[in-house]
Structures are given as structure tokens and as C-alpha cells.
Amino acid sequence: MGLLQLLKTQFLCHLIICYVFVLSGLIVNVLQLCTLPLWFVNKQLARRINVRLCYCISSQMVAVLEWWSGSECTLYTDPKSYPLYGKENAIVVLNHSFEIDFLCGWTFCERFGVLGSSKVLAKKELAYVPVIGWMWYFLEIVFCKRKWEEDRRTVAQDLQNLKDYPEKFWFLLYCEGTRFTPKKHQISMKVAETKGLAKLKYHLLPRTKGFWVTVQNLRGSAAAVYDSTLNFRNNETPTLLGILNGKKYHADLYVRRIPLESIPEDEAECAAWLHKLYQEKDSFQEQYAQTGHYPGPIMSPSRRPWTLINWLFWSCLLLYPLGLLLAQLISSGSMLTILASVAFCSAASLGVRWMIGQTEINKGSSYGNKEVTLNNN
Ligand SMILES: CC/C=C\C/C=C\C/C=C\C/C=C\C/C=C\C/C=C\CCC(=O)SCCNC(=O)CCNC(=O)[C@H](O)C(C)(C)COP(=O)(O)OP(=O)(O)OC[C@H]1O[C@@H](n2cnc3c(N)ncnc32)[C@H](O)[C@@H]1OP(=O)(O)O
Numbered sequence: 001m002g003l004l005q006l007l008k009t010q011f012l013c014h015l016i017i018c019y020v021f022v023l024s025g026l027i028v029n030v031l032q033l034c035t036l037p038l039w040f041v042n043k044q045l046a047r048r049i050n051v052r053l054c055y056c057i058s059s060q061m062v063a064v065l066e067w068w069s070g071s072e073c074t075l076y077t078d079p080k081s082y083p084l085y086g087k088e089n090a091i092v093v094l095n096h097s098f099e100i101d102f103l104c105g106w107t108f109c110e111r112f113g114v115l116g117s118s119k120v121l122a123k124k125e126l127a128y129v130p131v132i133g134w135m136w137y138f139l140e141i142v143f144c145k146r147k148w149e150e151d152r153r154t155v156a157q158d159l160q161n162l163k164d165y166p167e168k169f170w171f172l173l174y175c176e177g178t179r180f181t182p183k184k185h186q187i188s189m190k191v192a193e194t195k196g197l198a199k200l201k202y203h204l205l206p207r208t209k210g211f212w213v214t215v216q217n218l219r220g221s222a223a224a225v226y227d228s229t230l231n232f233r234n235n236e237t238p239t240l241l242g243i244l245n246g247k248k249y250h251a252d253l254y255v256r257r258i259p260l261e262s263i264p265e266d267e268a269e270c271a272a273w274l275h276k277l278y279q280e281k282d283s284f285q286e287q288y289a290q291t292g293h294y295p296g297p298i299m300s301p302s303r304r305p306w307t308l309i310n311w312l313f314w315s316c317l318l319l320y321p322l323g324l325l326l327a328q329l330i331s332s333g334s335m336l337t338i339l340a341s342v343a344f345c346s347a348a349s350l351g352v353r354w355m356i357g358q359t360e361i362n363k364g365s366s367y368g369n370k371e372v373t374l375n376n377n
């Protein structure tokens with residue numbers, strides 16, 4: 001292991017990265033709060049400012065992936081669709097099997113210039129995660145309780161609000177609704193069987209209602225669905241802690257652009273269309289498992305310097321006062337102050353560890369874990 005690689009595994013480095021992330025994030029959250037009055041005067045300007053503020057936060061995580069861990073992301077896609085990426089609004093449908101799949105998604109957002117504005121249909125619990133969840137509130141992220149009776153109205157309304165969004169965005173949908181585990185897979189395949197649907201090997205059975213409501217409400221504002229299938233080389237199961245430890249992963253993403261007009265408007269037909277899409281996605285994963293690559297040519301967009309520049313900016317801004325504070329603390333010689341500071345840092349570390357835990361599959365929700373009784377008529 002080289003010296004630099006060894007340095008990346010050191011807890012102190014992780015502490016510094018997390019300190020910059022959390023403090024800059026909280027500053028951004030406060031700045032976002034300050035944009036609230038502007039919403040009533042000039043909503044589009046407030047939205048544009050929030051896109052840039054959100055970029056300050058999400059791009060730090062992308063920087064850790066791209067520059068700190070040096071992970072690589074390869075895009076397989078049709079060269080004719082490629083020039084349209086980042087130039088139109090789109091609904092992205094992605095498999096949900098990896099702890100850092102959202103981060104790989106963000107990397108592609110960054111490379112196509114839509115990182116600050118991109119959105120997701122997210123579970124409500126994430127709205128309470130400090131920094132990220134709070135920033136999402138101002139980004140008009142659509143949250144759901146994963147209870148259709150309660151979600152049907154709010155999700156549709158929130159999607160309608162995006163119709164006049166002033167910046168290009170990608171709207172991410174994990175139709176599986178939760179992350180893949182063997183147990184959830186087994187249960188969802190029982191549901192598939194009851195419904196007479198083909199079994200999937202690499203995906204959970206997709207939930208169709210969120211997809212249908214998204215397509216219907218973004219018609220006219222989104223141009224296409226980007227069917228995206230993600231996997232990692234060498235059967236890796238990447239984690240956020242692995243990234244922080246400087247572990248390099250190699251992600252492969254296969255994207256097909258499907259014009260929105262070609263998706264059925266009728267709910268039942270749209271659901272059948274999505275089930276067929278997931279059967280195709282499953283066959284792409286099978287091909288990946290067999291050959292180590294997806295169909296189609298590689299069109300890799302390269303990483304841009306902006307995430308690194310933003311990260312260095314916040315680091316310089318926040319590490320200098322931290323250094324001064326530490327020097328003052330040590331020179332004060334007060335045991336009580338030092339102990340209080342150590343206690344504060346330990347509590348903050350635990351807080352960040354909890355945030356990282358949100359990405360961990362073994363700490364995931366029980367959604368999709370319970371047997372359901374269905375009748376197939
Ligand atoms: C060029 C590059 C291209 C791409 C780059 C890639 C990506 C970048 C893009 C953007 C990035 C932006 C942001 C990313 C940042 C961070 C993201 C982080 C995480 C957030 C993700 C989440 O929180 S995922 C969880 C929340 N989201 C969802 O759940 C979405 C999917 N769910 C739905 O659509 C649901 O329908 C619902 C939530 C709207 C409602 O759920 P509910 O459970 O109430 O209802 P359902 O109707 O779905 O369920 C009942 C029906 O389902 C059947 N059923 C029962 N049990 C199961 C089972 N185990 N599996 C499957 N189906 C089941 C049941 O029979 C009912 O069937 P019906 O026939 O009656 O429908």
C-alpha cells in the first residue's frame with residue numbers, strides 16, 4: 001500500500017472530510033433558508049440560487065468518489081442519444097442494488113451539468129437527514145411515504161410544480177422502491193408469480209404507480225425516460241465507507257433513451273410497459289454477469305474539475321478557522337474546554353456515522369420485507 005493510499009484510510013482524514021461536508025452543508029442550509037423571502041418575489045431566481053447552493057453540497061460527495069477514491073464510471077449508450085444528455089429534462093429509471101448507486105447517478109449528473117438541479121422520488125425519512133435532506137426540501141425533491149393512498153395526491157402535485165422549473169433536471173425513480181436484498185427479492189417474486197408476471201433474477205418487481213404518476217405529470221416537460229442499468233466490475237459491492245477509505249471502484253452504466261411519447265398513457269398499459277422494461281433490464285444484467293460488459297458502444301464523459309474546485313474552496317474556507325481554534329484550545333490549557341471539545345467532536349462523528357448508515361443496506365427499511373396476501377383476479 002502506498003503512502004497516499006495509507007493516508008486515505010486514516011480516521012483523521014475522514015474526520016476532516018466530514019467536518020468540511022457537515023459545516024459547509026449547514027452554512028448552505030442557512031443560506032437556503034435566507035432565500036425563502038425571495039420565493040415570494042422572484043421564484044425562478046430563488047430556484048436558480050438553490051440549484052447552485054445544492055451543487056456546493058452534492059458535488060463534495062461526487063468529489064470524494066471521483067477525486068479521493070479515484071473511482072471510474074463508464075457509460076454505455078447510443079451515440080445518437082448522447083448529445084441530448086444534459087440538454088433536456090428526463091426521467092431516469094435505475095436499478096436499486098448498491099449502497100452508492102445514487103452517488104454514481106450524481107457523478108453522471110455532474111458530467112452532464114445537471115447535478116445541482118437533479119431530483120428523485122425519495123422516501124420521506126430522508127427529508128430529516130441533516131444537510132442532504134434539508135437541502136432537498138429547497139430543491140423541491142418529491143418525497144413519498146410509500147403508501148399510495150397518501151402519496152397519490154402529494155406526489156402528483158409536487159411533480160406538477162416542476163413544470164415551470166427554470167433549469168434542466170433529471171428526475172430519478174427507483175421503481176423497485178427499496179434496495180435489493182435476497183429476502184425482499186424472494187417476496188417480490190412471489191408477488192410476480194401471483195400476478196402471472198415473469199420472474200426477475202437481478203431486480204425486485206417494480207412498483208408501477210410511482211412511474212405512471214411521474215410520466216403522466218411530467219408529460220410536456222420531460223422529453224424522455226433514460227432507462228439506466230448499473231453494475232460494478234469484479235462483483236464489487238461498493239460502500240460509502242469504502243469510498244471514504246479511498247477504495248477505487250469501477251462502475252458501468254448502460255443507458256437507453258426512450259422518448260416519453262412512446263410510453264402508454266393508460267395506467268394498466270403503462271404498468272405492463274414497465275414490467276417489460278424490467279425484464280429487459282434483467283437480461284442486460286445477465287449479459288453483464290456473463291461477459292462483464294453491457295451491449296452498445298462506450299461513450300464515457302470525463303470528470304470535470306468543478307467538484308474538486310468546490311471541495312478545495314470549502315476546505316480552505318473552513319479548515320483555517322478550525323486550525324486557529326485548535327491552536328487556541330491547546331494554548332488555553334483548560335482541561336474542561338479540551339474535554340468538552342473532545343465530547344463535541346465525538347458526538348458529531350457519531351452523527352455523521354448515522355448519516356452514512358442511511359446508505360447501508362443492512363440498516364435499510366423493512367419495506368418489501370413482509371409477505372402480502374394477493375389474489376390474482
Ligand atoms: C446519462 C446518464 C443517465 C442516468 C444517470 C443516473 C441517475 C442520475 C439521476 C438523478 C440523480 C438524482 C438524485 C439522486 C440522489 C439521491 C437519491 C437517493 C435516494 C432516494 C431513493 C429512495 O428513497 S427509493 C424509495 C422511494 N421511492 C419509491 O418507492 C419509488 C417507487 N415506488 C413507487 O412508485 C410506489 O408505487 C409508490 C411509492 C408511489 C407507492 O408505494 P406503495 O407501496 O404504497 O404502493 P404500490 O402501489 O406500489 O404497492 C402496492 C402494489 O405493489 C404490489 N406489491 C406488493 N408487495 C410487493 C412487492 N414486495 N414487490 C412488488 N410489488 C408488490 C401490490 O400487489 C400492489 O400492486 P398493484 O397491482 O395494486 O399496483
Ligand SMILES: CCCCCCCCCCCCCCCC(=O)OC[C@@H](O)COP(=O)(O)O
Binds near residue numbers: 174178
Ligand atoms: C463528503 C462525504 C461525507 C460523507 C458524509 C455522509 C453523507 C451521508 C449522505 C446521506 C445520503 C442519503 C442518501 C441515501 C440514499 C438511499 O439509498 O436511500 C435508500 C432508499 O432509496 C431506499 O431505502 P430502503 O427501503 O431502506 O432500502
